[in-house]
Amino acid sequence: MSIDSAATITLAVLLVLALTAGLALSWDRLRIVWRALLAFAVVMSLAGTAALQLNRLTEAYPSWDSLAGATPDGPGLDEPDLDETVPPESHDSEPGQGRLVTYQVPGPASGMHMPMLVYLPAAYFDPAQQTVAFPVIEALHGYPGTPETWARRLDIAGHLDREIAAGRMAPTVVLLPYQTPDRLLDTECLDLTDGPKAETYVTRDVPAWALSHLRVRGEREAWGLIGYSAGAYCAMNLALKHPDRYSAAAALSGLAGPGIKVGDQSENTTNDIAWRLRHLPAPDVALWIGWAADEKNARLGSQQVVEAARPPLTVETAVVAHGGHSHATWRQMEAPALDWLSARLARPAVPVGTAGR
DSSP states (O other): OOTTSHHHHHHHHHHHHHHHHHHHHHGGGSOHHHHHHHHHHHHHHHHHHHHHHHHHHHOSSOSHHHHTTOOOOOOOSSOOOGGGTOOTTSOOOOTTOOEEEEEEEOOTTTOOOEEEEEEEOGGGGOGGGTTOBBOEEEEEOOSSOOHHHHHHTSOHHHHHHHHHHTTSSOOOEEEEEOSOSSTTOOOTTOBOTTSOBHHHIIIIIHHHHHHHHSOBOOSGGGEEEEEETHHHHHHHHHHHHOTTTOSEEEEESOOSSOSSOOSSSGGGTTTSHHHHHHHSOOOSOEEEEEEETTOHHHHHHHHHHHHHOOTTOEEEEEEESSOOSSHHHHHHHHHHHHHHHHHHSOOOBOOTTOTTO
16 A cells, blocks of 8 residues: 555544544543543644645655655666566556656766656657657656656656657657655755755756667757746756756746755855846747746746746746646646647657668
8 A cells, every 4th residue: 555545545534533533432531641642642643644645745755665765776777678677657568658667867977866767658669760869858846746746646658648649749758857865855956055966967967867878869959848846947947057958948837936045045146047037148948837827926936937038038838727836737737838848849860870770
């Protein structure tokens, strides 16, 4: 039984009800010390149930092992036989379906060594396309959260399968990296002065690993970013800071600033997107920015970015009427954002010099 399963939540609720009923029925027969202990048990079980439900929404701890501090293992660093590395909850290789595979990705530049989910489109396994290199999207999660949120709550593999099958997307490899080695530490995909070098990991180590182990294109025109919530800020900020690596980014309910202390005051300057756009030359990248009209913070933050944008930066916006800052909102925006990204990235292609091999 997984930590965020409906059965776990149901059992937790039943425990709360049982303890509460027991306390009410036996109140007059219990001594004061036992009343206090039972009341404490009710409060703790209620708090635990609330924590389980919050975790179910955020995927901060997708398994009991992760709650205990274990890091999920992936296959070795050499590209393995994919049939042996598809996790139990991944797609099987059915016609028209891609696969979600877990790899362990080292970070020689950042010092971070993390597992990473990778979506490989069905075309990746087509014998007729074994020399084809694919465009890449890095998908960044929110806080609290993990790449599992993309897989479970937002069904990114299902969205990708459908959009690619319908021809609205080109077959694309999607990388879903962790942005922090500590699930309780929010990095906002930045290099923290006294903490993890998440920006270096996401923008240097992850691309370097993908180029060495997967059939992906290396040009900036073939690389994009997408993120929701904190990951939306990450996507915009990293695209603006690394236009040599990324040509486009899609942000779902993002803010203009990181909302954390970096350690060098850059949260008020170069890592504040609106400040950067007002004070530094705008890069030649494209942004898709979406938000829910009834969610104040993301709406105001996104509008700050839109208002500060200037050429050669281009911005397109999309607004969902209702949904707030929620998975429901991001599911509505997910497919249009992915389609927009794919339309701006280079297509799958046989690298020069390899045709006919």
